[in-house]
Every structure is written in C-alpha cells, then in structure tokens.
Amino acid sequence: MAVSSLHIDVAGQHKQIPKLLLLETAKLLTLNREELAAEIQRKLDENPFLLCHEGESQQEPVVAQTPFDEPVGVSADFPGTTSLITWKNTPSEDSRVDPTDFLSYQTTLLEHLTQQIYLADVPEEQKELVLWLAGNLTEDGLLEDSLHSIGSVCPIHASDQAWQEALQTLQSLDPTGVGASSPLEVLFLQLKAAPNDALTPARSLAESILRECPDLLLKNDKTAIARRLHQNPGDVAAALNILQSLDPHPCARFCALTNSAVIPDFSVEKKEGSLTLIFQDDAAERIYFDSCTYSLLLKDPKETRERKTMEQYAQQARLFISALVRRKGTLLFIGRALFQIQHRFFSEGPQALLPLKMQDVADRLGVSKSTISRAVAGKFIQTPFGFYPLNYLFSGVAGSVGSALALSAAGVRARIRQLIAQEDPAHPISDAQLTQMLAEQGIRIARRTVAKYREMDKIPPKNERLRLCP
Secondary structure (H helix, E strand, C coil), X not given: CCHHHXXXXXXXXXXXXXXXXXXXXXXXXCCCHHHHHHHHHHHHHHCCCEEECCCCCCCCCECCCCCCCCCCCCCCCCCCCECEEEEECCCCCCCCCCHHHHECCCCCHHHHHHHHHHHCCCCHHHHHHHHHHHCCCCCCCCCCCCHHHHHHCCCCCCCHHHHHXXXXXXXXXXXXXXXXXXXXXXXXXXXXXXXXXXXXXXXXXXXXXXXXXXXXXXXXXXXXXXXXXXXXXXXXXXXXXXXXXXXXXXCHHHCCCCCCECCCCEEEEEECCEEEXXXXXXXXXXXXXXXXXXXXXXXXXXXXXXXHHHHHHHHHHHHHHHHHHHHXXXXXXXXXXXXXXXXXXXXXXXXXXXXXXXXHHHHHHCCCHHHHHHHHCCCEEEECCEEEEHHHHCCCECCEECCCCCCEHHHHHHHHHHHHHCCECCECCCHHHHHHHHHHCCEECCHHHHHHHHHHCCCCCHHHHHHHCC
C-alpha cells in the first residue's frame, strides 16, 4: 500500500490506547539507541518480570499486531510494517562507506534552527523569511547585515514590518541570543528571556550596564561602573554576577567537533540493484515478559503486600514492552515515509535532497508534527554516502529554483561542493562565479549566501585555494 493512500485514525487510537501507554511510548520515542539501551538496562535491573534474550535477536523485525502494539496514532487495521522496504534503483559507481563516516555527524546551527522554525507557531510566509535570515547568520549565530540588505537579495518580497517580525521569531529560538547583531545584543536577549519572577533590581542594573557601560564592562571596572551609573559597588557587583552567568557565544557548541561513534537506527543498503531500508534496533524483540514467574505468582492465593507489589511490577513490565513495540512501529512508519519521499537522496547523494517539512510528513501519515519531531530527534541513518541524522532529511528551500522540484538548502550546499571539486586548481572559481553557475542551473541565491554555505563546509575562498594549488 502506498504511504500516500494510508488513512490514520489518530483520535480513534487515542481512545483505545491507555494514557499511561501513550506517555511511556512518547518518552521512549525521544530516546536514541544509546539512550534506549540505558533505559532498558535500568528497567531490567529494577523489574523482575523483564527478561532479555542474550545476543542478537534472530527474529525478523516485524511490528507485532497485538491490540496495543500499533505505532503511535496508527489505526489497528493498518497492515503489518516490516523493517525491510525496497526501492528499485540503478547501482551507483561506488557504494562503499568511508570508515571515517562512523564518526558522529555534528548537527549544524542552521539545521538546529530549521527544525525549530518548522515547528514554530507562525504563518508559513513568516517561516520562509525566518529561514532566509537563518541562512545569513555567521558561524557564531550573529546577523551582522541589516534587515534591509538581507531582504534586498531575497526572492521573497516582504515589508519592513514582516522582516522585523521574522527577526523576532528567529531571536526567540534556541540557543537564546541567536540572531543578535553583536555579542552585546546576545547578552541583552538572554537577559530579556529570563522569567518574569527574575525581574530584580540587579537585573535592571545589569541591563543599564550593557546599555551605558559596555567599555567599562570589558575592563570589569566595578568602581568606574558604579561611578558612571551613580550606584553603590555592592549593587554593581550583584549585577555583574548576573552578566557573568550569561553566555556571549551561545552557538559555539555547533562549531565544536565530536569523535563519538554513531549508532544508526536505520541503514540503507544496495542489494541487487535495489536500495533496501533496514531498521537496526531489535530491542522490541529482545525484551520479553517472564510468564513463568508470573504463573507462580498467580498460584499464590494470599493477598499479601508483596504480591500486590509484584503485580504492579508485572503491569509495568507489560506496559514497557508494549511501549517498546509501539516505538519501533512508529519509527518504521516514519522511516518508510522518509525513504520513499527522499529516495533520490539515498541513490544520488545530498545534492538530490528535496525540501521537506515535518508538517508535510505529519499530514501525509496522519500524525501530529510533535510526533515526527520526537521520533527523529537524535536518530541517525547510515546511507551509501555516509551517516546523517534523520532531521537532515527535513530541509528548507534555499532560494528561487526554476525546476518543478525545488532544491533544499542542503542540496544547494552539495551543488557548491560539487562545483568546487570539479574546478581547475590553477583557476579556482570565485563566489561570484559560483552564484552565476548556480543561476544558470535555475538556483538563484545571493553571493553572500554562496559564501556562507562555502564557509559552513570549511572550504577556503578562491585566493586561498589558489595558494594551495601545487
């Protein structure tokens, strides 16, 4: 059955499924494989009715069709979902995976913001403007250019007020301080984001210091600050303590590299000319209920406190197992949809990634956007081109694209990498030339955006690439 023809009865399912099971499933859905393994071990240690098969599961990972084992929000009459989904495809020239791909993918600031923008409760028109602003941020998350200059090269025509509202939305996102024009404004935004019950004289004084004494703040000259603001040194010290608790570089974590290993939840393999999607997590098959111990419990006719406690353990064990199966079913359900929608990405690479919003997948599957968000958070997929977080498959439109299928921001970055890789080392391509070459392919974006995408991929500018030429 095609995914597009599925009918999902969300409301009906929630009537049938106990609230506790929904809550437990939602909790497990947010966990990646490493976190899930830790949670399973914790449950095994504390619940005598939970057992684990040793080693790898030998069962074909298929979602069990018991009354409460369907994926979150999926109706009971939905056919069984297997973990193997095949997409016919011509093999690529080289499907080998570089061993270095096992190093974890570092989520970029742009991807982190894009995820939040899709979930923001604002009109779609404003989301497009916010996405454009996000694409113009520096590596530090600053918006150094004016709204007027940014808007002048945007293919979307909008009023000054619309751009101002888009900026406010951007600055409301995590990390607090993103979208500021300077590190000083970063601190202002973080002060404003503090809860109302944190409104104290010290906080008001901290704002005054930022506004009137930025030069003295850099010197940490408490006496001079107190003198300029006509405040006593003790109050100034309290205000400075607040400022020192803030982070002038909230986006720095997105620049840090990590060498931790990726544990994929899905993998896409090429077999006999076809791409196959495989679900890697067999936790739902390995964990089972100890029915023998439970049978012995039922034979004891005494209504003791210990028996009641054991019955509670038994109930919790069944709940946990059902939630594990539902988690798996939900991930399979969403993974199948992403595999079908982004099949060109899996066969051709990042340059073929299509623009896709979480709401699009939610509407297609008949589940809530929050379910999609929870399901993909922290999950990875291994592809013939390397490892990617599932939320990488959700990407915004980068610019005005002539083809019927718009190209995503990630796809544009891949095109830029491809063009630079094909350049003559003795005559490297400038950002202006890249902009023109993309325009000839129907992708119209600003030269500054080209430069920003190049910098995000750690590619030196033209003059530095020329010096590197042997």
